[in-house]
Amino acid sequence: MSAELTISGKLHANLIIKNSGASLARDVKVSFDPPLPTEEKSRDGQRNVAALINKRYSDPIPVWVPGREMENFYWVRDKTTPDDDAKSVDGVPREVTVTISYEDDRRKHTYTDQFPLNVRELEGAALPVKTTITSGPSAGLHPPRSN
DSSP states (O other): OEEEEEEEETTEEEEEEEOOSSSOEEEEEEEEESOOOOOSBOTTSSBOHHHHHHHHTSSOEEEEOTTOEEEEEEEEBOTTSOGGGOOBTTOOOSEEEEEEEEEETTSSOEEEEEEEEEGGGGTTOOOOOOOOOOSSTTTTTSOOOOO
């Protein structure tokens, strides 16, 4: 099992929880330290992504197959905060430790893994860009070149 943050836009990051092992994980529990906010609404009046994450992982997941991943909206930047001290509009902390505990497929062993995550690690990362060339020999293969 693993937990990681990925960039999904200039102001957004996603949390991915994944079973990257070769066997089933049973009774998977996911927790956060510090705990994620529980408010249903964020500062901008939208639904709080932290509340959705809390709900998703509130009960153990009975069976998690190899290769399965759950992607969650995690960090939505509050545009009113300065770049050098960006805050989440949902009150999600910049640094969090995700703890994942689970049993092996035969229920003989219990594992607990911790993943310290920090949104700051994504700052300055290249954003994914989709570009399509519609004509010529490179159509659809390469981004246009600028001179």
